[in-house]
Amino acid sequence: MAAGETTEEGDVTGASGDPGAIERALREVAPERFEAYETLLRALAEGRVWMLLWHGTPGSPDAQYGNMEVGGHGYAPCVTSPEQLAASGWARGHEVITGLEIAAALYRTRWGLWLDPHVPGGGVGIPWADLRRIAVGLDRLPAGPLRLGEPQVQAAQFYGVLERQAGEVRPLRSLRRVWVQPALGEPYLAIGLDLYDTSPPAVEAARALVQRAAVHAPEGLAVSTVLMADEFDPVAMWLWANARPIFDREAHFGRPQGAPQPAPQPAPYPAYGYPVPGQGGPATHAPGPHTQAPGAQPPQGWPQQPWQGYPGR
Structure with a gap:
């Protein structure tokens, strides 16, 4: 039975939890x-939803x-139980699917998931970047909304080691830096890795460089890395738009012979973003939850033009 397929009893293969x-x-x-929102994301990762089909079965x-x-951002509507499906008055088809599967499908096209829009x-609404967290692993990516900015921490020895040794890592085109403060958890310094080659050996070599330099970082400073080639990573998107390189191979040595052209950069930050609670337009930082203000009216006009489904179904 394929993942997410509905059984005769209405259960979904792969769904678990309460x-x-x-x-x-x-x-x-x-x-x-934010703690309550994280609880919702965990429940969605372990549960299932009833996707509303505008067309087909x-x-x-x-x-x-x-x-x-x-707020200018697209969401696929769903309901959270058979009871909510009945309450919604939805007269067309529906599909029962695990939260993990729908999260993995939607975020790649930058669509969010809206839970129970009829209530x-x-x-x-769950923005696409939080669906990405569900698909990749909630503990592997920082909780939004993120505050992103230029690092103020003094770490001259750390940066010095990075700059001196970066030239030896041949796949490395440039390095950037950003201070990341998650909604939950401790802030940390993220180093953006811009690589000519994103093969596993190249990525490992660049990360090993940062690990060696981190030995010389101030005590208590947490250091992480982010791949600049990840078009879905909000930290990488911010780095492309806002951070100057702290190491630039081509500025120092010129373009290596045979090096590929730089990949197209993601849309400039904050062109992605999410609605601010109670307002329209993009948020000033992301990712993070969007909930309507207490007492707000349900979104108008749903559903609109049908979304084309997700790959493989």
Whole structure:
């Protein structure tokens, strides 16, 4: 049976956890309650949702999800239980799918997931960058909204080692830096790795450089790395748009013979972004939750033009 396929009893292969966890978590989510939002993301990662089909039937070649737009960003609407499906009045088809599978499908096209848009207050939207966190692993990526800026920490010895040894790492085109303060957890220094070659050996060589230099970082300073080639990473997107290189091979040595042309850069920050709670337009930093303000009306006009579904179905 394929992942996400509905059984005769309505269960979904691969789904696990408490079937009521998503709805309980939804009731606790509110602006600035980041712990409650993280609980919702965990419940979604372990649970399942009922995707609303604007056209077609589950698994059919012409199946299309509905969509809605909030603050200029697209979301695919869903409901969180058979009871919510009935309450929504949805008269077309639906598809039951695990949270992990829909998260992995949607974030790659920069679509978010909107939970229970029919309920009073309008439900809760999960932006695509948080769906990416679910798909990759919530513990592997920082919790948003992120505050990103130029590092103020004094780490001259660390940077000196980086600059002196970076020239020896042949796949390395440039290095950038950013101070990352997650919504939950400790802030850290992130070093952006811009590589000619993103093969595993090249990535490992660049990360090993940062690890060697980190020995000389101030005590207590957490240092991480981010691949600049990751078009879905909000930290990399910020670095492309805002940070000057602290090491630039081509400025020092010229372009290596046979080196590939630089890959197209992601859309400039903050052209991606998410709606600010209670407002329209992109957020000033991202990723993070979007919930409508208490008492706000449900989003109008859903569904709009159908979304084309996700790859493989």
